[in-house]
Amino acid sequence: MRTETEHTIFLKDYTPSPYRIVSVDLDFKIGESETRVRALLTIEPQADTAPGTPLVLDGDGLVLDSIAIDGAPLVLSAYAADETGLTLIEPPLRRFVLETEVTLQPASNTRLMGLYRSGGTWCTQCEAEGFRRITYYLDRPDNLAVFKVRITAPLAVAPVLLSNGNLIEQGSAGDGLHFAVWEDPFPKPSYLFALVAGDLGSITDSFTTASGRKVDLAIYCSHGKEEQCLWAMDSLKRSMAWDERRFGREYDLDIFNIVAVSDFNFGAMENKGLNIFNDKLVFAQPDSATDADYDGIERVIAHEYFHNWTGNRITCRDWFQLCLKEGLTVYRDQEFTSDERSRPVKRISDVVTLRSAQFPEDGGPLAHPARPSQYSEINNFYTPTVYEKGAEIVRMLATLLGEAGFRKGMDLYFERHDGEATTIEAFLAVFAEANGVDLEQFQTWYLQAGTPRLSVSDSYDAAAQTYTLKLRQETLPTPGQPTKAALVLPIKFGLLGPNGSEMAWTGVSGGTVRDGMIVLDGAQAEIVFTGIPSKPVPSLLRGFSAPVTMDTTLSQADQLFLAQHDSDPFNRWQALQDVGTALAVAAITGTPWSDDAVNALSQAMGETLASESLDDAFKALALSLPAEAQISRAIGKDIDPDRVHAVRSELLKAVFAPLALPMLNAYLKLSSDAPYAPDAASTGRRALRNRLLGLLVGSEAAGATGLAAQQYAGARNMTDRLAALSASAMAWTGDAEAMLADFHANYAAANPLVLDKWLAVTASVPRDGVIERIRAVLDDPAFPKTNPNRLRSLVGSFVMGNPTQFARADGAGFRFVTGIVAELDRINPQVAARLLTGFRIWPMLEQGRRDAAKAALTGLEASGSLSRNTADILSRMLAS
Ligand code: B3K
Ligand code: ZN
DSSP states (O other), X not given: OEESOOOOEEGGXXXXXXXXXXXXXXXXXXXXXXXXXXXXXXXXXXXXXOTTOOEEEEOXXXXXXXXXETTEEOOGGGXXXXXXXXXXXXXXXXXXXXXXXXXXXXXXXXXXXXEEEETTEEEEEOTTTTGGGTSOBOOSTTOOEEEEEEEEEETTTOOEEEESSEEEXXXXXXXXXXXXXXXXXXXXXXXXXXXXXXXXXXXXEEEEOTTSOEEEEEEXXXXXXXXXXXXXXXXXXXXXXXXXXXXXXXXXXXXXXXXXXXXXXXXXXXXXXEEEEEGGGTOOOTTTOOHHHHHHHHHHHHHHHHTTTBTTTBEESSGGGHHHHHHHHHHHHHHHHHHHSOHHHHHHHHHHHIIIIIXXXXXSTTOOOSSOSEESOGGGGOSHIIIIIHHHHHHHHHHHHHHHHHHHHHHHHHHHHTTOEEOHHHHHHHHHHHHTOOOTTTTHHHHOOSOOEEEEEEEEETTTTEEEEEEEEXXXXXXXXXSOOOOOEEEEEEEEOTTSSBOOOSEEEXXXXXXXXXXXOSSEEEEEEESOOSOOEEEESGGGOSSOEEEOOOOHHHHHHHHHHOSOHHHHHHHHHHHHHHHHHHHHTTOOOOHHHHHHHHHHHHHHHHOSSSOHHHHHHHSOOOOHHHHHHXXXXXXXXXXXXXXXXXXXXXXXXXXXXXXXXXXXXXXXXXXXXOSXXXXXXXXXXXXXXXXXXXXXXXXXHHHHHHHHHHOSSHHHXXXXXXXHHHHTOTTHHHHHHHHIIIIITTOHHHHHHHHHHHHHOOSTTHHHHHHHHHHSTXXXXXXXXXXXXXXXXXHHHOHHHHTOTTSHHHHHHHHHHHHHHTTOHHHHHXXXXXXXXGGGBOXXXXXXXXXXXXXXXXXXXXXXXXXXXXXXXXXX
């Protein structure tokens, strides 16, 4: 395998740069075919820099047009420029100004890093290392500089010119050109630089901060989409108010701009004062966006906004610290949604995401610590581990310290590190100091990969009236980490008495029990509760207080008791999931379920549906069986996805067919003529109704397919229409084919974001023939292979959401995907590498499929030159 360059960067090698860039003056001359960039960098040596120390600036594919220091052109022997950068052999040992000029071709930049064009608009993406594709620079997050940016462009094609900070000047530049000058007073790393130039529409609004400062807000988009930005604007204002209320953080500039673009490698980017968004996370209107889309927009608008304090004002010293900003900011956006909507429903959804995205990563060939100690391609580390597990670690910290203690730590973090590029160690240190605690062992959460397994067993001594919980934790080896240390696990819990109420105890020994939690910090503990009058049912890991896999010895009856009585809604949901998982796993591994066991689960589901006290959104989550991937993970090895699919489908029928009538009645009762609204109650109502439709279709209830067709045809919003389409397509009802065709013609053809939904459903159908369908879409010359949204909807949905077809026994799914990855790698390495991560399940499959996956991966390896992104994923995938 040939890669662009073989290189590994190690955390232990971190050293500050011998020079620093303190201010940046950029001049962009944007033309139709090329853009000229002139950079004036004011540079200083560090106090201890020795004379003759070269200055190495990063550059990626740049061609140097001219170079000067303090206005004097450099002789050829004074510097060296190549594909990876520019070296000044012996720069002055005093403050000086380096001037460089380069020419860029944004229109042919299909990697979508640096300056590129999306639908005619010029825009940038710099995180992690895109700024070096714009100009030569110290493109590392610990160099903070103030930026002034002048943009000149043709007025006709780019009337809107934006960059970070405040607009200080604008006007005509003659010859049909105009210019704007932006200045950002806050020193920032280069990854937060942004520029946008284009012909855009906008909506505007304002927000007055708690201290009375007025901030002008604007969202820019392609003309005609302005109305669709209102929900994003609403979400932004609520985010700004929340960060003031909850963390005492105000916005700091007078302007906050957001721009929506159609070609974007991921969700959005938190550039200072100028967030750039994938348009799917901005545009919302009821007939094209679903409730999930509204939710995603609210969440990501909040996330990027919250980065202003956690990420921008306090940034990362180096990219190993990525989860310093990402884990913390995900935690903050999760808390925002919890406060705005339903906390338990949010927690359950987040845990579902964690288990479906992060646990497989943590238990497979791509496992890495939340703070890795080495990487070869940093863009491959924007992972569920850094984001979602990173957020879980912050959540545990908040659980261990309590809300007030956590806030004290956050306040100190802002006070002490504002304006700095810092580390995980510094982050933990403020919490330790503010609370007078030792977080040495806690830090292991950041350093150690793998999901701990928590095993619990219990016993009751009636004579002594004691109840004993035995807890044991173990983390299996992960690539590069053969041995594991014990972690600090906050295990929130309660003991339920016979009538379902909480039992108190008179004494406890054998471990740390405080504030409603057990804190397990050794490999094992045996905790004895005294004064317990009868054997309790333990409710453990309430609210999923630690990101672990828990094995319990609870009987099905105890689980169902929890499902009915636990005061913790998360564990009520979890108990139903556990019962479903246990039945499916037993059946797959050779122990068919008994009628009694299934009937008991069915009855519990019926009671959940009928409950007057549970809300609709919770019921929608509870009335479900664990996903196929979740069942496979519980089995752990030699997986046959066809068998998992078949058994789960059978179990679904067995559990929900007896509930057909109550489900139908509830479905009918939930129908509503009210106009679409994205509030929590309306969303919950639709979620439950659509869940019931899915269950009715999936359990083959009489008339269910017709009901789906009826809902599809009569739907008054995209949420209901897509739910009906998806239920029909997944079960491949007699109407599915015609419905897909109708959806394509009447909804998808005119709106790329709706087309994505059609692509995703098409690629997720668990039936033979899906590969041919995807191939046909890809082979259509009109299909834009440069657009990440289209590719992720089509190929990503297949890889991540269609286990029976992706992991086909004949290997056709694997070969299909490696073929696509090889092709896309030449267009956009980040997208290609991300698709390849879907192979992470391969070591868990049964032998035949394992061999087929390995053959496809080896074939990719032999296929020729791969980008560093794809080569890195591939080599780790094959090392397992
Ligand atoms: N910080 C960006 C992600 C950048 C990804 C670079 N490969 C968005 C976010 O997490 O908020
Ligand atoms: Zn982020």
